[in-house]
Amino acid sequence: MIEGRELTKEQIVEAQQTLNAAGLAVPHWPEEYGGRGWTDLQRHIWLEELQRAGVPTPLAFNASMIGPVIAHFGTEEQKKEFLPKTANLDIWWSQGFSEPDAGSDLASLRTTAVKDGDDWVVNGQKAWTTLGQFGDWIFTLVRTDPDVKKQAGISMLLIDMTSPGLEVRPVQLIDGSYEVNEVWFDDVRVPADNLVGELNGGWTIAKFLLGNERVGVAPVGSTKRILARAKDLAKETSDGEGGTLLDDPLVRARIVELENELLALELTALRVVAHSADGEPHPASSVLKLKGTELQQAVSELMVDLAGPASVASGAGDASDLAEWARISTPTYLNLRKASIYGGSNEIQRQIISRTILGL
């Protein structure tokens, strides 16, 4: 993502397969499934280094989410069938959790799976499925028992996205991009073998998965890289009065404050991952998500302000005389407003902190 351009599916696959060939796509997985059994700390540093170098990190849906879930909850057959392809991104996984009326309140999901012979028949709609347009399979939370307390009737199914009755509809975002999708299920038949873990045990799996997601969710490395680039750009950009933007004490001060907060966050990430026990994320990992996304957004806002009048020219093509970084600055800023919403909104993180850590 050097230069902030979006990567193609092919580039992401190529990067992960290159890493996987070197045994470095899923180093935190158990060794028997292609991993190296790395600790969270080792993996954290590794991911940070990849981000700083601008190398696409392994697809989170595969490496951080469904892979560890299958390794932990899956049957032997599921492990054999899915884990190698998951590590190598031969299967691109999508996440089927949120629904239009089940966002922060995930447990109120309404997509149903009803047993019919050896199959589950799935009906409903998932929302906010990131990069679902590239997906081969989708790990999906479905309601398998409508008669119990809402968390208690949920299961996880692995669903082939080429199944009849499954439709993916891309949703355009405010920056014009297409990266989230609606996924519709209309009598989609799923073999019973594709149930993960216990029937009606999906909520436990979801919590396991979301906990893993929160570790290392703070995009410190990439934000640092972008902030360093902002500084370079400020140094190169004329202030129209004979100096550069970086000569401006207010720009400097803004960068100093951001750098310092990022440093504090990076050190906090190291503290948190060093203390997270296996499978149980340090509760302070919510701080990483909360502050990490705030800083990511703040740096993107800085970029827009540095771009100045050129920042409006988002639709200009190669003929433009305005710098490309300036032209993409605002779409990036707008796109990143999602960071504090997706993956457990920052309000949910505050809730976790106040309840779990502070006991309020």
Next chain:
Amino acid sequence: MIEGRELTKEQIVEAQQTLNAAGLAVPHWPEEYGGRGWTDLQRHIWLEELQRAGVPTPLAFNASMIGPVIAHFGTEEQKKEFLPKTANLDIWWSQGFSEPDAGSDLASLRTTAVKDGDDWVVNGQKAWTTLGQFGDWIFTLVRTDPDVKKQAGISMLLIDMTSPGLEVRPVQLIDGSYEVNEVWFDDVRVPADNLVGELNGGWTIAKFLLGNERVGVAPVGSTKRILARAKDLAKETSDGEGGTLLDDPLVRARIVELENELLALELTALRVVAHSADGEPHPASSVLKLKGTELQQAVSELMVDLAGPASVASGAGDASDLAEWARISTPTYLNLRKASIYGGSNEIQRQIISRTILGL
């Protein structure tokens, strides 16, 4: 309060009596009671001008709180007895509303008044009585009917603070000052004539009074004066590198932002008072309290930072070589933390905005 020094009781009385002699202590009161019938807007501008000139404004307990209440709800006898002395600060009024367990939740007050012959017998404790140590009389909310919904059983009594059984205990604040008090009532006898308005109608009066309090509660004029003074001081204070503190672009930027917010607040106050109907404050007056106290606090924080190393020397006497403004800067900053708590905390103001204005 030029220089931020506290005024003595005598100075406050003298100032108000001087204004009253000129017919300008209570110009918003009806003409028959010594006022001029000024609109809120006229009075607002007048108060702002007094603040800018550093003239002590008429005591709010008298001029803005109990005076209008007696004029509106009082008997003819009460008006004759109290209003002239209230305008002239011959009586110094205190406010007996809050209690240790009835702060933001004022209606849960527990001080009782029980009828005994022609008297009320009052028992209980009031808290946070500002300048109660100077008080001659105290207007007091008491519970006169314990058996009804909590707002419905409250009345207002006027109580002579020299009554037997009434005790005032000053409470030291974190800046070392004494400006709030506990007021204890131990079988204090109050003549029945001192009931204001209807029996058990005290909550209506309290709302009327607190509504008046909110108009013009934003201390814009005095904050502007202090900010202008901060600028003068920054201009006079060496930065230790051959310039002054006001040469620092970060100090300038901080002042620019504060000045702009203050200007926006001042203009908002003009908009609000111009639109407030008689006795019914514009709901946006909560914005004045909220933002006004935030800015008051922010300017006091600026003063501490300008004072720098000298700011710790709060206890130094006249022998000190450090500037007096610098030595009092931190006590003032600490004292003003109260501004967002007293008089309806800023959380209460947010509640009013979200409920009353936004309908949330």
Next chain:
Amino acid sequence: MDFTYDDEQEALRDAVRGLVGKAYHDYEQRRQAVKEDPGFSEQQWARLAEMGVLGLPFAEEDGGVGAGPTEIGIVCQELGRTIAPEPFLASVVLAGGLVSAAGTPEQRAEVLGALAAGERLLAFAHDEPGRRWGASAEQVTASADGDSWSLTGVKEPVPHGARADLLVVSAALPEGGTGLFLVQPDADGVTREGYATYDGGRAAKVAFDGAAATPLGEAGLDVTASIATVQDITRVMAGNQALGAMQTLLKATTDYLKTRKQFGVTLNTFQALNFRAADMYTSLELTHSLVAWATMVIAAGDPDEVAEAAARASLQVSRGGRHVGQEAIQLHGGIAMTAEYSVGMFVAHLTALDHLLGDGNHQVRVLSTKVADYDALDPLDV
């Protein structure tokens, strides 16, 4: 200082609100309107002309209505409430304002009359690649050959530059200073590349290669000060437009909080969200006050006072607009990230207005240069 509208002003507001609301009350209408070039509805532009809106700021002898800044502000607020894409700000307030300020009587009558009638769209070609906000030109230069003038250099981004029927162009003068010129976009030596901006607006790169140009007003005159004042007026009007958009954002947010359910209850059950909406209201009210005041200063003040008021209003609009916009998205959640829903595009538009003529940080720099020169601010003085 009177913050209330008189009867005529209220009538104007209602009329514009009616017209704009009809066209864009449903956000999908706005979305469709900006999909294809020119990025707005020509029909709606004609209706605005018909209503007399496009001639509002100009003198009657120039074919206008001679209305004051309060009236222009009302129009901008109403356009902002639906983020109507018609280029009133760029074409009438800014480009038209320059012709009004610097043109000869003949030029004013000819150009502004056609603009007011909706027959001729103007654009101001001023920004230059690699330069920041300001009133002067540098990279586009003007040269004279006798009475004939020509321009060379690149302007970008030029708001609505590809659609414009006539370009008002700033250029560095041979003797120094900045002049203004009228350029026919189909003249030899003019090339335009138009594109969409992220808020559904349009801009263009406009290159001049010895293109024939007519001096606006007296030939060779440095009009940097006039440009600056018209930019200041435009800043305040952009603030009015932003104010309208912010009002809609707060309304959309509170409506959403009242109706959207999570955890079995509507979102306004959650105090933390309500309090943040209250803070949005505070930002909105403060912004309202400064914008209304600055609008009045345009009527009463000298250019220095207008410049200061514009900077102050812009600073508050920038701070308040970002706060209200960012919170509007956050309090909505995912839905506000989608292009189908209005809120994201309102925030995009606020961002565009913020960076049109200098964002809040720019205004802090401007105001910082003078902060040591006065004691306390007094809004009643201006």
Next chain:
Amino acid sequence: MDFTYDDEQEALRDAVRGLVGKAYHDYEQRRQAVKEDPGFSEQQWARLAEMGVLGLPFAEEDGGVGAGPTEIGIVCQELGRTIAPEPFLASVVLAGGLVSAAGTPEQRAEVLGALAAGERLLAFAHDEPGRRWGASAEQVTASADGDSWSLTGVKEPVPHGARADLLVVSAALPEGGTGLFLVQPDADGVTREGYATYDGGRAAKVAFDGAAATPLGEAGLDVTASIATVQDITRVMAGNQALGAMQTLLKATTDYLKTRKQFGVTLNTFQALNFRAADMYTSLELTHSLVAWATMVIAAGDPDEVAEAAARASLQVSRGGRHVGQEAIQLHGGIAMTAEYSVGMFVAHLTALDHLLGDGNHQVRVLSTKVADYDALDPLDV
């Protein structure tokens, strides 16, 4: 980078916590201790000496323990948790640190031995009226008559200057630069006026009028750099002390929210308050990380790295401390405004620490001068 304490460090922490907690667990004890001069408990000072705490930072040959910065940080955190008034930071870390850095072996052994034993309280007389934070002296000047030195000028505020048994004084040298001197407070030409500071601490104006002074270390040597480094270490230790105070403030606030009732329910029923407590926690964790890191940098880094780490930690402590302190008062409400309750005084103490050696804004200025000289920050490099 290892953020965990080893067994010995944990034992130290528990021992100090036990001693300090016994003395000041109840806030009223602290309040009583600071009421009368010298503003702390001499008995508690003696106990700290007995435990070996006062000699922790100094070399064994100087009568100390030779402990590292992590250990000193632990002590400061524990003192901060009860805002214990004993002048460990001012006397041991700062004044003692200067003697350790600049003194001759004889001076070190004599002065630090007595300091570690609790027999001699040191104070560093450095700040000068009208000057900002820095490492140099200007208004107090040193002059030499043969081998005899004398000082003239005013130092204020001098933390614990009235109680001190021996003064370490910075002074402008005849040949330029800043030197350090030991001065007996009862020497001719020394006058002291002590007073309380708003956080219950003590400071003094100390005036020198040709007072006899002994050069610390080599006579006439410019030791500005040594002063700067000891100040940097003190900044980090002040950060540790602030961190301890912030932890107590958050704890007091969450306890209060859980128990205080309003409107018939405990305050933690109100989501808006809980979320603000969550934000306090975030500030606290970020502060913890930077302070712990800067403490490690002292052990590993060169003076430039220590200076940068100290500035970064101070910046975060300033921002985080104000946030946590102001919110602690606000979430408590009126009770926190009273002198009888602990929270206000903790905030006062954080404010004093913040302005002891340069607040956050000062550190931004310092860091701004170098921000163009590197690419991205890397904490692993130091």
